[in-house]
Amino acid sequence: MNIILASTSTLFGGNYLEYLKAEIISLYQNIDEIIFIPFARPGGISHDGYTSKVKSFFSTLNIKVNGLHEFQDQKSGINQAKGFFTGGGNTFLLVKTLHELGLMEVLKANIETGKPYLGCSAGSNIGGINMKTTNDMPIVYPPSFECMGLVPFNVNPHYLDPNPDLKHNGETRETRIKEFLTQNETKVIGLREGNWIRKVGEKITVEGTELTRIFEHGKAPYELNPGAVLL
Template sequence: MNLLLLSNSTQHGRGYLAHALDTVTGFLPPRARLAFVPYALADHDTYTDRVRGALDGTGISVRGVHEGDDPVAELAAADAVFIGGGNSFRLLSTLYRTGLRDALIKAAGSGLPYMGASAGTNMAAPTLRTTNDMPIVQPPSFETLGLVPFQINPHYLDPDPSSTHKGETREERLTEFLEENDVPVLGLREGSWLRVNGERATVEGACDARLFRRGAAPRELAVGTDVSELLDGKPRFDVRD
């Protein structure tokens, strides 16, 4: 697998992809034809134009998979794929409907560079069960692409000890997930990302990540930490309806 999984596409005070632009352009093949999957947002054309603008001048050409008659054919013609953020339930529902889910699994498994941000990063995990999003639509299944065998929580937020909000913190919600599912969860803070190259996986970006496992205290992962051991695991879900 050749994966770049960003927690977020926009950092506070910066433009779209600006905080990770050097990493993005280093990850994508030179002068690549990039297939962009805009289905996490409702306005596909505007979203695609935003990605084009962010990559203008890099030599990378961007084409939305919705811009032709067949999204699967658009993917097949590309040198790399980028799935943008938005609502993960809407995104996954559309991947199923268009046939892109199976096509993405096959393409990424065959080595096509796969870049995700937020909802697009959620898609790389086995299921949607650790997304932060509201289920505004109901996909046929919670099963995503399974490009990595562990869950990811983009936009991970640490508990705020000064907050008076009494709802669950992100840490508490992920702990609840692990009460029902025995699979690691990698919390990616804003500005961080996961790089997977073959059998090697590394935490990268501007801030540390946080790893959650059943029966263990959360573990801080400094930037540069090799987390390749996570690629060896197989997800074991105990779903209780």
């Protein structure tokens, strides 16, 4: 496989996908056309508008982008594609849409043949085993929380350290992930903004500028340096 699962598309004060540009060039080597999956976006911008934003970034790499929503036959669109990118938004909406259209398995099968895949935020959640470690609000009810399992763990994008100054009783991200581990044995990769998971062949590493926080059932959370091998 050849995939990137990124915490975010955009760093604070940065431009869309800018910080990932070198890694995206390496991901899509020799690829001149990809399919963009805009289904996570619940509003503010249409599927067409979202796809335009992506086209504009990829035009600087001479890669043509087609929105998956534009295809009459989306399964065959995916089967004929050379590579994929799923953008962020709401993971519940993305997973519901992919399951209802019968596309989750088709996408997985295509990525498993070696076609490059980039996911950001919700697009990274669906690369995990299931979406049970998303940060998103459950604004719609998906028929299942199961995802593609391109990696043998779950991802928590936008991982955020507790703010010791906050006088608020809501759970910290760490508490939420530990609650997940009371009900599940799946490992969780807490990806701070600026980090991503890179899988090439069978090798999986964490990349970027930040430490990555790992949560495992029955173990204290621990940190990995950029470049560390996950599997």
